[in-house]
Amino acid sequence: MSATDLPQRLQEANANDQFRRRWSPRSMTAAPLAQSDLEQLFEAARWSPSCFNSQPWRFVYAHRDTPVWETMLANLMDVNRAWAKNAGALIAVISRSTYSHNDADAPMHAFDTGSAWMSLALQAQHQGLVTHAMRGFMLADMEAALAVRAPYSIQAMIAVGHQGAAEQLSEPLREREQPSPRLSIAEIAFAGRMPEE
Amino acid sequence: MSATDLPQRLQEANANDQFRRRWSPRSMTAAPLAQSDLEQLFEAARWSPSCFNSQPWRFVYAHRDTPVWETMLANLMDVNRAWAKNAGALIAVISRSTYSHNDADAPMHAFDTGSAWMSLALQAQHQGLVTHAMRGFMLADMEAALAVRAPYSIQAMIAVGHQGAAEQLSEPLREREQPSPRLSIAEIAFAGRMPEE
Numbered sequence: 001m002s003a004t005d006l007p008q009r010l011q012e013a014n015a016n017d018q019f020r021r022r023w024s025p026r027s028m029t030a031a032p033l034a035q036s037d038l039e040q041l042f043e044a045a046r047w048s049p050s051c052f053n054s055q056p057w058r059f060v061y062a063h064r065d066t067p068v069w070e071t072m073l074a075n076l077m078d079v080n081r082a083w084a085k086n087a088g089a090l091i092a093v094i095s096r097s098t099y100s101h102n103d104a105d106a107p108m109h110a111f112d113t114g115s116a117w118m119s120l121a122l123q124a125q126h127q128g129l130v131t132h133a134m135r136g137f138m139l140a141d142m143e144a145a146l147a148v149r150a151p152y153s154i155q156a157m158i159a160v161g162h163q164g165a166a167e168q169l170s171e172p173l174r175e176r177e178q179p180s181p182r183l184s185i186a187e188i189a190f191a192g193r194m195p196e197e
Numbered sequence: 198m199s200a201t202d203l204p205q206r207l208q209e210a211n212a213n214d215q216f217r218r219r220w221s222p223r224s225m226t227a228a229p230l231a232q233s234d235l236e237q238l239f240e241a242a243r244w245s246p247s248c249f250n251s252q253p254w255r256f257v258y259a260h261r262d263t264p265v266w267e268t269m270l271a272n273l274m275d276v277n278r279a280w281a282k283n284a285g286a287l288i289a290v291i292s293r294s295t296y297s298h299n300d301a302d303a304p305m306h307a308f309d310t311g312s313a314w315m316s317l318a319l320q321a322q323h324q325g326l327v328t329h330a331m332r333g334f335m336l337a338d339m340e341a342a343l344a345v346r347a348p349y350s351i352q353a354m355i356a357v358g359h360q361g362a363a364e365q366l367s368e369p370l371r372e373r374e375q376p377s378p379r380l381s382i383a384e385i386a387f388a389g390r391m392p393e394e
Binding site for chain 1: 206208209210211212213216217219220221233235236237238239240241242243244245246248250252254255256257258259263264265291292304305307308309310311312313314315316318319320323330332342343344345346349352353377379380381382385386387388389390391392
């Protein structure tokens with residue numbers, strides 16, 4: 001595997017290739033997933049680090065063609081429903097905003113739950129699956145439908161499935177169906193202090 | 198590598214072992230890191246997903262035994278300085294709370310920056326390094342010292358280095374120097390709706 005096989009994602013330093021190869025396709029094949037597929041994702045996610053090991057992440061999932069699947073799809077914005085309907089499952093990534101041991105505010109909860117989401121996404125790639133996180137959904141309606149109540153809240157909805165052909169998508173999504181570029185290391189990492197903007 | 202070689206971390210489903218093997222040691226050897234070691238970490242982190250590909254994560258780092266290293270150490274809480282002084286580098290993980298393209302609030306910024314931190318931590322493990330995230334530091338003083346200004350804020354301080362022997366630590370840290378357990382999959386993942394608490 002060469003460093004130039006993703007021309008919009010050139011390596012600047014030598015890192016494990018799982019990071020550069022992961023991206024967020026929208027085209028999926030509508031193939032179902034096994035329950036064990038999802039459990040492997042949650043297995044990876046649960047080993048993530050968190051403040052006081054409080055593990056604020058929770059997941060509510062629906063396999064395709066189940067009643068809750070239809071509810072989840074109905075609460076996505078149209079632009080996401082158009083392609084997410086071909087996922088194998090939808091997963092609400094939920095975070096607890098207080099520590100379970102004392103109910104005090106947990107200022108790192110979203111950050112910690114984001115780390116669990118990254119583990120889930122990388123594990124999906126190891127299983128030959130693709131993931132795509134969405135914020136475009138009716139937050140209050142989705143939380144009500146899934147019985148997500150304070151101190152919990154949905155951070156993102158994840159579509160997971162088998163990757164499909166870009167040609168299945170309509171424009172403008174078809175044109176965007178490729179790995180996105182990133183800022184260079186020099187633009188995000190600084191010795192000693194933040195630069196002036 | 199067997200499923201029982203970390204007795205407090207038994208597998209419940211088959212996932213890539215990088216997740217279960219990663220933990221957050223405190224004992225480090227005080228060996229320095231190369232600049233290329235840090236660049237490999239940032240390379241992994243920059244490929245993380247984010248809302249609108251806004252890439253809110255930034256990193257300000259200091260190699261050990263440099264002026265900024267001393268400043269960073271001085272702004273850690275005592276309980277963290279006691280062991281973090283043997284890291285090879287300290288990294289402030291910083292997040293931008295607004296989108297760079299329109300300055301609107303970015304509600305997923307901490308979640309997205311958490312995903313970048315997870316990539317960094319896993320990449321460190323691939324390099325034979327260990328990482329430990331801290332929230333125990335003087336936030337306002339650390340931000341002032343590193344020129345971190347709104348809309349940026351420090352989410353966590355990361356110690357990265359070469360793992361040392363548990364025996365180097367004083368109690369009670371010595372006793373805690375082992376991988377921590379986690380909730381089971383059944384306690385964090387739910388079909389269709391959140392359970393009653």
